[in-house]
Amino acid sequence: MEALYYPDWQIRRILRDTNTIAMVGASTNWNRPSYFAMKYLQEKGFRVIPVNPRAEGEILLGETVYASLKDIPEPIEMVDIFQRSDRVPPVVDEALEIGAKIIWMQLTVRHDEAAQKAEAAGLTVIMDRCPKIEFGRLSGELGWSGINTRVITSRRSKQIRTH
Amino acid sequence: MADDRKPAKPPGFETLAIHAGSAPDPSTGARNVPIYQSNSYVFDDVDHAASLFNLQTFGYIYTRIGNPTVSALEEKVAALENGRAGVATSTGHAAQMLAMYILMEPGANFISSTNLYGGSVTQFTHTFAKFGWNCKFVDPGEPENFRDAIDENTKAIFLELLANPGGVIVDLEPVADIAREAGIPLIVDNTTASPYLAQPFDWGADIIIHSMTKFLGGHGNAMGGIVVESGRFDWAQNDKFPSLTQPDPAYHGLTFYETFGDFGFSTKGRAVALRDLGPTLAPMNAYLILTGIETLPLRMERHVQNAQAVAEYLEAHPAVAWVSYAGLKSSPYRELAKKYLPKGPGSLFTFGLKGGYEAGTSLVESVELISHLANLGDTKTLIIHPASTTHRQLTEEQRIAAGAGPDVVRISVGLETIDDIIADLDQALDHAMAKAAE
Numbered sequence: 315m316e317a318l319y320y321p322d323w324q325i326r327r328i329l330r331d332t333n334t335i336a337m338v339g340a341s342t343n344w345n346r347p348s349y350f351a352m353k354y355l356q357e358k359g360f361r362v363i364p365v366n367p368r369a370e371g372e373i374l375l376g377e378t379v380y381a382s383l384k385d386i387p388e389p390i391e392m393v394d395i396f397q398r399s400d401r402v403p404p405v406v407d408e409a410l411e412i413g414a415k416i417i418w419m420q421l422t423v424r425h426d427e428a429a430q431k432a433e434a435a436g437l438t439v440i441m442d443r444c445p446k447i448e449f450g451r452l453s454g455e456l457g458w459s460g461i462n463t464r465v466i467t468s469r470r471s472k473q474i475r476t477h
Numbered sequence: 478m479a480d481d482r483k484p485a486k487p488p489g490f491e492t493l494a495i496h497a498g499s500a501p502d503p504s505t506g507a508r509n510v511p512i513y514q515s516n517s518y519v520f521d522d523v524d525h526a527a528s529l530f531n532l533q534t535f536g537y538i539y540t541r542i543g544n545p546t547v548s549a550l551e552e553k554v555a556a557l558e559n560g561r562a563g564v565a566t567s568t569g570h571a572a573q574m575l576a577m578y579i580l581m582e583p584g585a586n587f588i589s590s591t592n593l594y595g596g597s598v599t600q601f602t603h604t605f606a607k608f609g610w611n612c613k614f615v616d617p618g619e620p621e622n623f624r625d626a627i628d629e630n631t632k633a634i635f636l637e638l639l640a641n642p643g644g645v646i647v648d649l650e651p652v653a654d655i656a657r658e659a660g661i662p663l664i665v666d667n668t669t670a671s672p673y674l675a676q677p678f679d680w681g682a683d684i685i686i687h688s689m690t691k692f693l694g695g696h697g698n699a700m701g702g703i704v705v706e707s708g709r710f711d712w713a714q715n716d717k718f719p720s721l722t723q724p725d726p727a728y729h730g731l732t733f734y735e736t737f738g739d740f741g742f743s744t745k746g747r748a749v750a751l752r753d754l755g756p757t758l759a760p761m762n763a764y765l766i767l768t769g770i771e772t773l774p775l776r777m778e779r780h781v782q783n784a785q786a787v788a789e790y791l792e793a794h795p796a797v798a799w800v801s802y803a804g805l806k807s808s809p810y811r812e813l814a815k816k817y818l819p820k821g822p823g824s825l826f827t828f829g830l831k832g833g834y835e836a837g838t839s840l841v842e843s844v845e846l847i848s849h850l851a852n853l854g855d856t857k858t859l860i861i862h863p864a865s866t867t868h869r870q871l872t873e874e875q876r877i878a879a880g881a882g883p884d885v886v887r888i889s890v891g892l893e894t895i896d897d898i899i900a901d902l903d904q905a906l907d908h909a910m911a912k913a914a915e
Binding site: 319344345346347349350353354357421422444450454455456457458459460461462463464465466467468469470471472473 | 482483484487488492493496497498500501502503506508525528531532533534535536537543545547548549551552555556560561562563564565724729730731732735736738740743744747
């Protein structure tokens with residue numbers, strides 16, 4: 315498979331301009347990775363709406379859990395997919411139906427055909443990345459844990475969002 | 478014109494040494510990394526505190542597990558090694574303990590090269606045994622020795638690439654293949670080469686350890702260690718690493734590898750090993766090492782240049798029996814040096830005098846400019862007789878295996894004017910020869 319590459323400016327722009335994210339596969343278990351990501355993105359000022367048929371109707375981090383993207387009663391800008399790669403195509407189809415602008419597949423999640431379909435419909439697709447890690451990397455926060463952000467800058471502020 | 482479809486050329490080593498991890502301070506604009514001499518960090522509210530303690534958000538809690546000056550250094554060294562993340566420790570020895578704490582269980586073992594700093598041999602043999610961690614030593618000259626020693630309880634292979642006390646280079650690539658086939662990480666101590674001279678991750682290493690006390694800091698003024706992970710090892714490929722792949726009872730059932738992925742090893746090292754073992758690097762020491770690293774490329778170039786000159790001088794001296802420096806034509810490690818250390822095989826090496834033990838001890842007692850002490854990788858030229866000092870706790874057999882036999886003198890060539898270093902050796906060798914003739 316071709317290596318994926320997304321320029322920093324593209325990731326930074328998505329994280330700056332997006333406000334409402336539907337997280338497909340959000341877990342209600344506090345020590346699962348999706349829970350970590352949802353909580354972090356909320357702290358950074360994103361509205362994150364959880365989608366998980368097994369937790370339908372429950373309240374997760376202050377938000378109602380929906381069974382599917384189509385059940386969400388408000389517009390969604392970005393769909394963040396916490397699912398195995400083989401489960402991606404129907405989620406992408408739903409994301410197209412509800413008019414999402416961005417599809418973001420989590421670390422280890424990748425489906426090139428589904429991505430091509432979404433891109434052909436005019437959507438932006440990011441695969442095999444975590445928005446939390448990318449936010450932390452580009453804002454410098456990841457470096458607080460000794461992680462190599464690969465960001466070299468002589469500028470003072472790496473702030474992504476103002477909220 | 479920049480092309481957005483592929484990654485830009487990564488910054489060069491010199492740029493990384495100065496800038497990686499060292500962006501201006503966001504709150505003050507301070508261009509140099511400040512010394513954050515603070516034990517603790519305020520929480521915004523109870524929920525923020527809980528998120529930090531749960532590792533759900535990035536941030537500082539308590540300097541035992543993270544500090545802004547220390548993390549700038551961790552990111553810088555991780556960048557220089559082209560790794561994913563680093564965890565700094567109070568010393569290089571603490572870095573070894575931290576790495577092994579993550580990998581080992583009571584009753585488990587790891588395989589180590591015999592060619593190590595004597596203090597590491599002692600740590601691995603005696604102190605680790607108290608935790609139930611066993612070390613099996615093998616001669617690294619034949620890479621298959623590592624394979625032969627591996628059993629079902631083996632968790633890692635450990636080696637020094639450019640081995641202390643000097644001159645020996647381990648053929649990394651075949652050992653990395655053996656580790657990969659066994660599903661265990663290869664840990665490389667890169668202290669004596671520094672990331673400027675050698676890049677072990679390029680040859681298949683999975684974890685790199687440094688005593689930053691040495692060339693990284695470079696000025697003999699601060700202790701420090703670091704563990705860097707490549708981010709490429711699959712901890713879930715087998716059931717050998719439960720502390721990364723199973724829910725951790727010391728962290729409310731969190732599974733580190735699943736949650737933190739390619740920096741899961743480092744997160745475990747920080748959140749559990751630093752937290753519970755406590756070998757934290759002091760911010761002041763991190764600051765001194767950060768400052769030192771900015772000139773690492775320049776220093777290493779001159780260290781190597783001076784070492785080559787000293788080695789050639791010694792080899793031609795009538796009182797000298799042998800010189801073990803991989804930059805010499807006489808060295809059996811010359812080819813390995815060209816492969817793994819193309820910019821030069823460091824500035825730490827050994828030599829022996831024809832007068833043996835007596836002449837060696839007389840030499841180290843006769844130097845005037847060169848310092849007789851137990852350290853390496855300083856701006857100053859340092860000399861020591863390992864058999865009576867750094868490798869003293871070893872048996873005679875272990876000392877010879879480690880390259881620290883009775884006649885061995887170790888030198889760490891510094892950055893003084895080369896003529897002055899050689900003049901001091903010259904007078905000290907005269908003195909040693911005169912004493913031997915008495």
